Amino acid sequence: MRAARLIKMVLLLQSRPSMTAAELAGELEVSERTVTRDAQALSEAGVPVYADRGRIGGYRLIGGYRTRLTGLARGEAEALFLSGVPGALREMGLEDAASAARLKVSAALLPSLRDASRTAAQRFHLDAPNWFREPTTPELLPAVAEAVWDDRRITARYRRGEDLVERELEPYGLVLKAGVWYLCARVSGHGSFRVYRIDRFAAVGAGGERFERSADFDLPAFWGERAEQFARSLLRAEVVVRLSEEGVRRLPHVVDPPAAREALARAGVAEGAGAGEWVRVTLPVESEEVAHEQLSALGAEVEVLAPPSLRERFAMGAARLAGLYGV
Numbered sequence: 347m348r349a350a351r352l353i354k355m356v357l358l359l360q361s362r363p364s365m366t367a368a369e370l371a372g373e374l375e376v377s378e379r380t381v382t383r384d385a386q387a388l389s390e391a392g393v394p395v396y397a398d399r400g401r402i403g404g405y406r407l408i409g410g411y412r413t414r415l416t417g418l419a420r421g422e423a424e425a426l427f428l429s430g431v432p433g434a435l436r437e438m439g440l441e442d443a444a445s446a447a448r449l450k451v452s453a454a455l456l457p458s459l460r461d462a463s464r465t466a467a468q469r470f471h472l473d474a475p476n477w478f479r480e481p482t483t484p485e486l487l488p489a490v491a492e493a494v495w496d497d498r499r500i501t502a503r504y505r506r507g508e509d510l511v512e513r514e515l516e517p518y519g520l521v522l523k524a525g526v527w528y529l530c531a532r533v534s535g536h537g538s539f540r541v542y543r544i545d546r547f548a549a550v551g552a553g554g555e556r557f558e559r560s561a562d563f564d565l566p567a568f569w570g571e572r573a574e575q576f577a578r579s580l581l582r583a584e585v586v587v588r589l590s591e592e593g594v595r596r597l598p599h600v601v602d603p604p605a606a607r608e609a610l611a612r613a614g615v616a617e618g619a620g621a622g623e624w625v626r627v628t629l630p631v632e633s634e635e636v637a638h639e640q641l642s643a644l645g646a647e648v649e650v651l652a653p654p655s656l657r658e659r660f661a662m663g664a665a666r667l668a669g670l671y672g673v
Contacts, residue, residue, distance in 0.1 A: 366404040489550045582633070597627075
């Protein structure tokens, strides 16, 4: 533990002109007294750590000293490629590995480039969770992530409706979608891949034997295909509507975009086309209730023709609005 801390201290000093005891203590998560002892230990070991005393003093390396301990371990290199999603790294338990990797990269850069990580972080930030949603980290995520990295089978118990189901899984990849974590895995002994929500896992037994990954598996392609299938599976009903020119333009922004584009194409209307007259469109939707909520956003740019129950729902809503505003 102390050896790793001493190496990190050298890398920190190598990547910056100087650092105060308070700054080092914060980075190393120790007391300033421990920083003083560590600096003395490094000096005794031949590392030229120099302490500038006084109000603006601090620690620095002298004589152009550079450590050769900058080679990335495999786990650090893998974590480095995820450094743009710090929240995801933290939730998967990879924050320390990514921090060590960034330090090693910074230490290996020319002095004029060592602020690159800071300047990039001030210009680009990925915020994955959805609006108006309190993000929660599944308790079992780190165990699942470790199995994914090591290609190890897991025995998982997960909630399916009211029941608990147990499966032995080959965990291939993790996906963070709108603040929710999913596992893409193959059931051991079967060729099909499935998707599981991590927060529905009740227990995970990790550390099993390794499995051989299929060379043909492509996580982004698999997820894109499954996500599209899932979205389509929700569209179990149909409604018939008339749309104004403005309604045609706005339809893909209030309902499922692929479904809207296909419906407009079947009606012979290009998205955003200035036809100048209303067009009839048959649109797949999740349910009558969802269709009412979504299409209401179009206001007077849409008229529901069928089913009659949805048309009546819109008529009642319009009547209430008219009464509310005294029309």
